[in-house]
Amino acid sequence: MSEYQYYEFIAIDEPLTSKQMAELRSCSSRAHITSSSFVNDYQWGDLKANPVDWMRRYFDAHVYVANWCTCILYLRLPKSVFDVGTFRDFKTETTFTATQTKTHWLLEWGLDESDDYERFALENGHGWMGRLAPLRDELLGGDLRPLYLGWLAGVSAGEVSEKSMEPEPPPGLSRLSAAQQSLADFLEIDADLLTAAGLADPGVAKSNSKSDVELDAWLAALPEVEKNAMLKLLLTGHAQRAERELKRQFLAWRREQSSGEKSAMPRRKVADLHKLAASATEVRKQQAAIQYKKAEAERQAERETYLRTLAADFNRHWRTADNHAKRGIASAYDEVKRTLVDLSDAYVLCATRADFDRRLTQFMTRHGKRGALVRRLVEVGLWQK
Known part of the structure; x- marks a missing residue:
């Protein structure tokens, strides 16, 4: 079987200029290039450029898939969104890393040497970008679950010591978004380990209620001049920029308010997560057995109904x-x-x-x-x- 590599890049915040598109074209004569994307696959060669360099210069998201059981997701976010300490506890050897440029953060999630050979024998990379790109907006909105999933992928891959303490669990681990579930699938995080990670998740209603109270308090204290500036951005066609700026300011305020508070979710050792995952495995098997028996009973009832029509x-x-x-x-x-x-x-x-x-x-x-x-x-x- 020949080698296969898939590269997809997209620009979100700023479209590519004609000059930039020409620079990309000089690296590939057959790639599909638009003002917002570069897509190409290789079966006998490779990209004549460094993807990380392209992320620094042109793009906000990148998906890479190779049929030797490897896949990578890169996201680029403005540097002002997170401080250095945000990523410290989430980083692993290969499954999640974060690096800085002068203006941005480059976040990388990776799966190296998967054991699911069948997946990568069929995998062509198409479709992942559409499923994973929404993670960027979630991160810009302050949702840290994608970072935790990167760390949990490291646990699933055996990169994290049993004695290690988990990062502070973000709320919502028991109710992932569609993009976050796609990331878990992309990184092949063990499903029972994912269930275990969400066991300490606070209730949805309580979490949402607290968030609403915080948001109301922050909006009430926001200076009138800043509110007007955001409204002006909305009315002049810059809604996305206004939303991101408001979220950035709100998150900075919330971090400052909660800096001295104790986390609502207890931190656990990796060994404890594995024990919880083992319990989740047993529960899943029991539920599967119950569902199987129920399905078999229904199938048998349907067959008996059919056989009685024959006997008539x-x-x-x-x-x-x-x-x-x-x-x-x-x-x-x-x-x-x-x-x-x-x-x-x-x-x-x-x-x-x-x-x-x-x-x-x-x-x-x-x-x-x-x-x-x-x-x-x-x-x-x-x-x-």
């Missing part, structure tokens, strides 16, 4: 089997086999197996020389040569 007129269905057998073709023999299997079960349910065997003997007296049909009935245990 056995003679008609034997005649149908006779007519199919007379056609002498493979598809007709397959239909006979299915019919006789169902009739056998219907006799056991509504009459006796002896009655079925008697009727089958009569049937085979007429069709016993049809070798292909006989083989089919022998295969399902209805007849013996």
Whole structure:
């Protein structure tokens, strides 16, 4: 199998200039390039540029997928959104890192050497950007769950020591957004470990209520001149910029207000998370067994209903089997086999197996020389040569 690599970049905050698009084109003659994106795949070569350099110069998001079981997500965010300490506890060796440029943060989530060979044998990279790009707006809005997921991917991959303490768990780990669930899938975070991480999550109503109170307090204290400036941005077509600036100011205020408060969610050791994950595995298996039994019971009830409809007129269905057998073709023999299997079960349910065997003997007296049909009935245990 040949090598396969997929590169997709998108610009969000600022469109690419004609000069920048020409610079990108000089690196690839066959890539699809627009004022907001660069997309290309390689089966025999590679990108003639450094993706990190492109993230610094041109783009706000990048997805990379290679069929040697590797995938990477990069997001670029304005430096003013987070301080240096924000990322300290979330960083791992490979699954999540954060670096600075003069103006931005470059955040990287990565999966290296996955064991899911089937996934990457089929994976072409298309679609991930649309599912993962919303993470950027979530981070700009102060949602730290994507950072925690990067750390948890490190735990799932065995990069984090059992004695290590988890970062402060962000609220909402038990109710991930669609983009965050996609990130968990992208990084192949163990589902039971993800469940364990969310067990200490506070209630939705309580979390939302506290957030509303904080927001009301901050808005009440916001100077009139700043409110007017934001309204002006909204009315002049800069709604996105206004939203991000307001969120940035609100988050800075909230961090300042809560700097001395004790976290609502207790921090746990990695070993504790693994124990919780093991318990979650058992619960999941038990629930799956219950669901399986329920589904089997429903399937059996549906089949019994169907078999009783056959028993209502056995003679008609034997005649149908006779007519199919007379056609002498493979598809007709397959239909006979299915019919006789169902009739056998219907006799056991509504009459006796002896009655079925008697009727089958009569049937085979007429069709016993049809070798292909006989083989089919022998295969399902209805007849013996």
